[in-house]
Amino acid sequence: MLDTYKEELFKNLQTAIELEHSTIPPYLAAFFTIDQDTNPFSWQAVRSVVMEEMLHMTLACNILNAVGGKPYIDNPKFIPEYPAKFNFADRKFDVGLIKFSKSSIETFMEIEKPSETRLRVKGEDLKGLLHPIDLDESTIGEFYETVKEQFTMLVKEYGEESVFNGDQSLQITSKDYYGGGGEVIEVHNLETALFAIDIIVDQGEGAPGSIYDGDETYFGQDQEVAHYFRFKEIHVERRYQEGDLPTEEPTGASVPVNWEAVKDMIENPKANHFPEGSPARIKADEFNQLYSHFLRLLHLTFNGQSDLIVKAVGMMYQMKYVAAELLNIQIPDNKEGKVAGPPFEYIPIEQRKVYAWLLPELASEI
């Protein structure tokens, strides 16, 4: 019976990994269009959020591995097609790859919006509780709250050892993961699993009733407002300060945003929208190649080859530089003078080019 329950839990944790990942391309696309020198505050704020999303995805993988599941990262369904529909019980909206603007920041606030009801967990016993959660029928907060409840009840029923029976060597540790937002938690029991979920939720929407994300308690960092509030600060061009409430507007220092000093990226760039052989197409294809290889490396990293994270990170930096090149390239015959941008599209394994430094990994897989 435990195995059946666990299958349900695996599905939910895979959903968590995909949910956390799905925010990264939209945040990155907007981030790449910000001019660091003109808008240093926004640049830094969006960057810090996206790095914490990468941490969340890593944490979700650690949790899934801790209970003996297997993260699936390199497959076409893993990447949403942008604009993607984000449907939750309390709100439905589209999320696209859009340049930095008031409207894209509003969408980002929508993603990170604190739940009003954090504790509406459905089901009263294991049977009622353990089923794949339909995101359409819950909020993000409820989703994670339900997963926490599933863990607690499973451990109560079957004991910690049988629930957390995953291979401990699969955990990504702070030795492997550096420079991200916060710290990687190695998950090996109920306490660490619940802690990892709290970090995911609190960095996004704030500790309950607070604008702060809890990192000062969790990691001994400086006080930092949660993602929703960081986006809000950009949107209203004003910082929060000590004593501000989550339900009220920020009252801190003014941080003017220059909304014009932004690369005029076409919305939701797609490689095959650019003419074959054009510089925009060549670079968009190159970006997609890198992104798809990157997902493969992450997949292998989270499935036992944790030393590959070094190559995954190198690939990620390369994606950043190619994205910057795309944003310098005008789209042919575009009347508004829009520039290209990173498409974040999946390329099937058999259509991938082979990079010199990937050869050993590919050889072991194919």
Place this chain on the structure above:
Amino acid sequence: MKITVSERLDWFEKLSVILTGFSRSELLGTGLIEIYLDTIDQHLGEDHVNTLLDSFRKINIQDEEDLTAEESRNIQELVESKSNESITKLVILLWYTGQWYGKNSYIVSSQSYLEGLVWKAIGAHPMGGKQPGYGTWGFPPLTFSS
């Protein structure tokens, strides 16, 4: 003759592809084409630059990324001619190093330092900028394997 701004850019872009051996997508990706043309104009004068661009135009290259034997010969002649030799060398140096070489040599901008083609050519990265990720220096350069 009168040359429009966009024609000048277009010819400079094509000439740069031939002089550097890098594709249009790589050169456009640097975001520096206009800045480099400005830099050259500033030091050598527009008229001088126009003479070079006009001689280049006359060769009538069909595909600058795939020259015919005849086009190659004509380009070689152009590059090695007395009047153009020094300017074409300066253009190559500018693209590869991001630096203007003259009486007072200088790096054109922080962007030009980062985007110097030399880094891509040798599969390395500009020190202090465009970090490649911890430990990646232990691997071969990130290029496609043929």
